[in-house]
Amino acid sequence: MNLENEKIDIKNEIEILREDCLRPTRTFSRNTQIWIGSLLVIIGWGLYCYIHQLRQGLGVTAMRNYVSWGLYISTFVFFIGISHSGTLVSAILRITKQEWRRPITRSAELLTFVSLCFGGIQPIIDLGRPDRIFNLVLFGRLQSPLIWDIISICTYFCGSTVFLFLPMIPDMALCRDKLVVCDTRYKKFKKWLYTFMAIGWKGTKSQWHRLEKTMTIMTIIIIPVAVSVHTVVSYIFAMTLRPGWDSTVFGPYFVVGALYSGSACVILGMAAFRKLYHLEKYITPRHFDLIGRVVLALTLIYAYMNLNEYWIPAYKMATAEGHLLNDLFSGSYSTAFWTCQFGTVLLPILIMSFPKGRKITPLVITCIIIAAGAWVKRYLIVVPTLLHPFMPIQEVPGTWSTYFPNYVEFSVTAACLAGIFLVITLFSKLFPMMAVWEVEEGIQIEHDKQAVIELREQREVAEAKQMKEPKAKLITPITNTNN
């Protein structure tokens, strides 16, 4: 009787979960429409600016001969960094069998996919003649880090797409089956989409077996691919002989920096979806506390890497490196540099070290600071070095020896950011933002654990009773005999 009640409980709980996850895909509120409209306006303006840049050339940006990698390449490094979130939260937590990962993996994987889409186009935006990107494919030289970058980013993008898609297959089947009974907008389109993406999923034993096998392989393979991507991104800088970039720790430094900023962005995504789609029941303060600990650990490693990256050359102060470091420590970039070091690295460590700092609101604020700081940090890696070449800048117009992005670059970058938000919004309006079957599995496991605990407790009680009863029987006859 108890077991049957339990089954009913689980069934009800799963039904509620499914309803909670599918509800956002059935509504399209006025606020969502306004939000999407605003994003489209920003994207439209950014596109206009980009067309202006294409027609007039890169001269319309603030980039000149010396600073040819400005805001666009800084954004590229930042977006590629964020893309590590999916690998960290989804793959690493999956491989270490962390049960609390279940409600947050989808948003992390989505963030990876979208940030790769928009990060990958940044170098193309940075080109005066984007059509020449095909020359890299046609005439690319394998000894160039740029080619390694293209190969590894394409490989990671492909892997991330599969990694996002695989856990979606059972959910797509759920959407397909549930859609029939629910009244929704764009029913035909959605039915086609879900049917197509469900790839004939029926939930048979062999399908489950294959899916689990495929996901396990993908989980293992995506981690080294992700690490290679950001290592290779760092090679674009570190393989050149330039002050600030000529560093042997750039690979791990970039990877840790990427994980640190990526996991902070996952927290922001978690908080947003929790609030907007009323997922408080599934994404709990415990999740924030646990992932807050992960971000804390990563921030500590990042702080250690930062120390190595700046302390060692600062101790030596070699001529060219010295000019750059002076500019960073006490020159025109000092405010941004020290704000990054204290405000976005040391301050978050202080906040997140305390349990109260890992509560939802302070953690979200900290993560906003971390994300913004990581973006500025990428800018500080790219731009000041370009302004401090080994051959001093001379006999050029004064504006060439300084750089600050102008409205064209800000507009195009804002459009890319808006593009990320738009894709995430549309995705959340079409697909469940939690891996429903994974959370269901979690509920089942939780119940099983509970059942085992209860069973164990019952057994212990029974054993205790049994232990007591024979003693009583033994004692009783003696007393009786005595009586």
Add this chain to the structure above:
Amino acid sequence: MKPKSTLDCRYFLKRLTLLITIIGLFSVIVAAQDQSQSQGKTEATITMSYFKNADMRRTAVALVKAKVNGKFAPVKNVKVNFYLENDKTQKLLEFVKTDNKGHATILLQNDLPLDDSLYFTIIAKIEADPLYEDAQEQIHYTDANIILSLNPHDTTRLVTAKVTELGKDGKELPVNGAEVKFYVQRLFGIMPASEDYAVSTDEKGEASFTFPKIIPGDTAGSYTVVARMEDNAQFGNVETKAPTSWGTVLAVEKDPFPRALWEPYAPLPLVMTISILFGGVWFVYFYLFFQIWKIKKDPIETAKS
């Protein structure tokens, strides 16, 4: 009696007013001049040159310059009419627009009509141009030839250039005292053969020059000798060329930059590392695609079985 300071002040004000009036008037005059200039046409000049190339092609080039910001600079898209003058009559040959460097070039026919002294006259004109004032320039040259005689296998590397002009009887006559310059043809231009590369012709019309032994040739040791008369008052620019094998043999380095980014081939270990790493990953991807395809096919196969 007014105080001295007040007088000084008035005096100063008067002078200042006068100065302002003069500056104002000057500005008005300059502005008016500018306006009249902008309304009128810009002054233009033409400089002409004549070239007879080694392939016997003859060209006349007009360089058009106009006054831009007080300086003469080449101007493009200016229509230049080329005329041939003969017996005091001018015949329009062709009109050509100037290129980005201000050059307008026409190809001249080989049998140009000559005057009594065997000279031809080409006139270049800017006529009724909406932007530029009319201008004209002419060239007046007679035809000459340079014939090179050399032995490609001569170890002394001696070249003799014979300059001749057309006589009235139709025979080639030697030209005495014409300066011939000797060059070596390189990929993007010509290089003087030595420091003293200009030689004047003698009564036979001959100028001899010994080429240095250290001039690099191609992989077979060949290079091209160039002999030129430049800006000659009688003949303009006349050029001729001849191939020789007097150069030092160029040994092409097979691997000049073994570790450079522009080195033609990537090192094998690098190719192998990248191929193995990414090939391995893509192999796994294709295996996964196959598994996804199997997931799709599974229910159909189960139903069949």
